[in-house]
Amino acid sequence: MTLGSPVDPAERFAQLRAAITRACRDAKRDPREITLVAVSKTFGADAITPIIAAGQRAFGENRVQEARAKWPPLLAQYPGLELHLVGPLQSNKAREAVALFDAIHSVDRPSLCEALAKEIARQKRTPLLFVEVNTGAEPQKAGVLPHEADAFLAACRERYGLTISGLMCLPPVNEAPGPHFALTAQIAKRNGLKLLSMGMSADFAAAIQLGATHLRIGTAIFGERTKGTT
Ligand SMILES: *Cc1c(COP(=O)(O)O)cnc(C)c1O
Numbered sequence: 443m444t445l446g447s448p449v450d451p452a453e454r455f456a457q458l459r460a461a462i463t464r465a466c467r468d469a470k471r472d473p474r475e476i477t478l479v480a481v482s483k484t485f486g487a488d489a490i491t492p493i494i495a496a497g498q499r500a501f502g503e504n505r506v507q508e509a510r511a512k513w514p515p516l517l518a519q520y521p522g523l524e525l526h527l528v529g530p531l532q533s534n535k536a537r538e539a540v541a542l543f544d545a546i547h548s549v550d551r552p553s554l555c556e557a558l559a560k561e562i563a564r565q566k567r568t569p570l571l572f573v574e575v576n577t578g579a580e581p582q583k584a585g586v587l588p589h590e591a592d593a594f595l596a597a598c599r600e601r602y603g604l605t606i607s608g609l610m611c612l613p614p615v616n617e618a619p620g621p622h623f624a625l626t627a628q629i630a631k632r633n634g635l636k637l638l639s640m641g642m643s644a645d646f647a648a649a650i651q652l653g654a655t656h657l658r659i660g661t662a663i664f665g666e667r668t669k670g671t672t
Contacts, residue, residue, distance in 0.1 A: 451492045451664070458662045465647040476650065479526045479545075479639075481660035483508065484667045487516060493663060494520050502547075502658050504529025506538050513542065528610075528639075528658050530584045533557040537565075545570035547610040547639045547658070550585050550594075555602040562604070571606050572639050572656075573598065575629060577622040578614035585611070591629045608637025608655065619645040623652035 459478075466473040481502040482490050490501065490512075499522060503509035509525065517523055524544040531539055531548050536557035539546060546569050549555065562568055573595060576585030586594045591609075598604045609630045613622035623640050630638055630653075641649025643662035650657075661667070 451489065452496050454665070455493055455496045455498070455663055458659065462646065462650070462657070465650040468647070469651045471650060475655055477656045479528065479656055479658045480663050481528060481642075481658050482512075482664060483529075483660065485664045487512065489664055490516065494523070498663075500524045500526060502526040502528040502660075506531065506535045506542070509542060510538060526656075526658075536561045540565050540567050540569060543569050545572070545656075547572040547656075548574045548584060549598070549604070549606065550574045550576075552597065552602075555598055555604055559602040559604055568605070570608075570637070571598075571604060572608045572610040572637065573606050574610045574612070575626055577611045577625050578617065580614055583612065588625060588629060592633060595633050595635075606635065608635050608639060610639035610656075612642075613645070620648050620652065623649050623654070627653045 462476065462478065463473050466476065477500055479500045479502040480493055480498050483504045501523065506527065513525055525542060526545040526547060527539055527543045528547045531546060531554060533553045536554065540558065540561040549558065549571050550573065574585035575591055576583050576587055579587055595606060598606050609626050611622055611626040613619040626640055627638055637655045638653050639656040639658060641654045641657040643659050646657045646659060
């Protein structure tokens with residue numbers, strides 16, 4: 443991690459905020475265009491509450507089950523928080539996901555679109571939706587392939603009546619992220635999508651340069667994770 447690792451969570455968070463502001467200045471971007479999603483997967487309320495106290499409002503989780511166990515008491519206690527699902531979503535969890543999350547970053551297949559459309563209509567809740575693009579065409583990874591993205595986005599709209607607000611990508615771990623961010627931005631632009639969920643602890647500055655609107659940052663806020671998270 444390039445930010446150093448102050449032990450005090452509030453201090454580490456302040457350093458990250460400052461680094462994001464610097465990256466915005468370098469990229470000539472307005473920091474108000476950028477939502478920081480604090481990815482709290484594997485961390486409990488004891489780690490999360492100091493970050494809420496420091497003013498953070500958007501939090502991300504990668505598993506529905508874990509989020510459901512952890513967040514309802516926090517959401518009740520701290521009005522005004524928003525919860526983002528950044529990990530893959532199974533269609534049979536669409537009901538729980540629509541009920542709990544304010545944004546879903548991992549829309550990537552027709553069966554999920556169908557389940558989400560049904561729950562959005564039933565629950566009258568409209569989470570912000572991002573389509574995940576598998577920019578590295580990695581076989582083990584979720585997301586639509588880049589060459590399928592335009593057709594998938596058209597199907598989301600026309601076939602399922604879903605409003606997609608942006609794209610999300612998770613570049614391959616051993617590659618420079620820039621080309622993946624640029625490709626995601628290009629696909630978003632030609633499809634008229636304004637939001638870009640890209641950039642994590644190690645690469646948020648590059649993501650800001652290339653147009654990110656939603657940074658998904660875990661380690662730089664909460665420290666290294668000890669539990670498995672895939
Ligand atoms: C864990 C996770 C992140 C945060 O990664 P860090 O490197 O800890 O900042 C971002 N996006 C997704 C989809 C994740 O699962």
